[in-house]
Amino acid sequence: MTTYYTSDQHFGHLNIIRFCDRPFPGVPAMNARLVQLWNDTVTDDDTVWVLGDVALGALGESLAGIGRLAGRKILVPGNHDRCWEGDRALRKGDPEARERRRTAARQRYLAAGFAEINDRPGPVSVGGQRAALSHFPFEGDSHGADRFVEYRPVDDGGWVVHGHVHDTWRQRGRQINVGVDAWGGRPVAAETIERLIADGPRDLAPLGWV
Structure with a gap:
C-alpha cells in the first residue's frame, strides 16, 4: 500500500490545455489520458490525496471520471472546487442556507468517488519531517500576485x-508542488516526496508530460 499526492487535474476544463500547454487536442483526450496515467501508477490498495482543483465546468460531466480512478481518494478542496470552504456560493445567505449548500456540494464529490473531503488536514510526517497538506503553497502563484492568502498554510519552518x-515550479524551497502539470500527469508517491525533503530546500523545474 502506497500513499500518493496529486492535484489540479482540471477534468473537463478546456482552457487549462492552453494555459498550461497540455499536449491534448481537446477535453476528451485530456480526461482519458489523466485517467490512464493515474491508473498506470495507482492500485486499488493505495491512498491518493488530491490537493484541489480536480474538476471544472459542468460537474455532471467533469466529475464522471473520478469513479474510474484507482485507490482510496481524499480531496483537499481547492479554489476551483465547488465544495471549497471559500467558494462564494457557499458563503451567501443565512447559516442554514449556507449549510445546506455546503452539504449538497460536498455530497456531489463524495458520490463521484471520493472517500473523504478534508478542508484543512493536519500536518503529516514525511521522511521524518513535518509537512502541511494544502491546495495552496506558503507563497507564490501562477497568476502573479498571491491570491487567497487567508486560506494558505502558515510557514512555520516546515514543508x-x-x-x-500548475507548471510554475515542481519544488521551490520547502514547497513541493504535486500538480499534474509539474509531474507529467501522474500522482507522486510519498517516497518521492521523502527523497525531495531529504535533499533539502531547492528549486526544481516541472517535468514534461508523458
Whole structure:
C-alpha cells in the first residue's frame, strides 16, 4: 500500500490545455489520458490525496471520471472546487442556507468517488519531517500576485505539499508542488516526496508530460 499526492487535474476544463500547454487536442483526450496515467501508477490498495482543483465546468460531466480512478481518494478542496470552504456560493445567505449548500456540494464529490473531503488536514510526517497538506503553497502563484492568502498554510519552518501553481515550479524551497502539470500527469508517491525533503530546500523545474 502506497500513499500518493496529486492535484489540479482540471477534468473537463478546456482552457487549462492552453494555459498550461497540455499536449491534448481537446477535453476528451485530456480526461482519458489523466485517467490512464493515474491508473498506470495507482492500485486499488493505495491512498491518493488530491490537493484541489480536480474538476471544472459542468460537474455532471467533469466529475464522471473520478469513479474510474484507482485507490482510496481524499480531496483537499481547492479554489476551483465547488465544495471549497471559500467558494462564494457557499458563503451567501443565512447559516442554514449556507449549510445546506455546503452539504449538497460536498455530497456531489463524495458520490463521484471520493472517500473523504478534508478542508484543512493536519500536518503529516514525511521522511521524518513535518509537512502541511494544502491546495495552496506558503507563497507564490501562477497568476502573479498571491491570491487567497487567508486560506494558505502558515510557514512555520516546515514543508508544504501543495498544488495551485500548475507548471510554475515542481519544488521551490520547502514547497513541493504535486500538480499534474509539474509531474507529467501522474500522482507522486510519498517516497518521492521523502527523497525531495531529504535533499533539502531547492528549486526544481516541472517535468514534461508523458
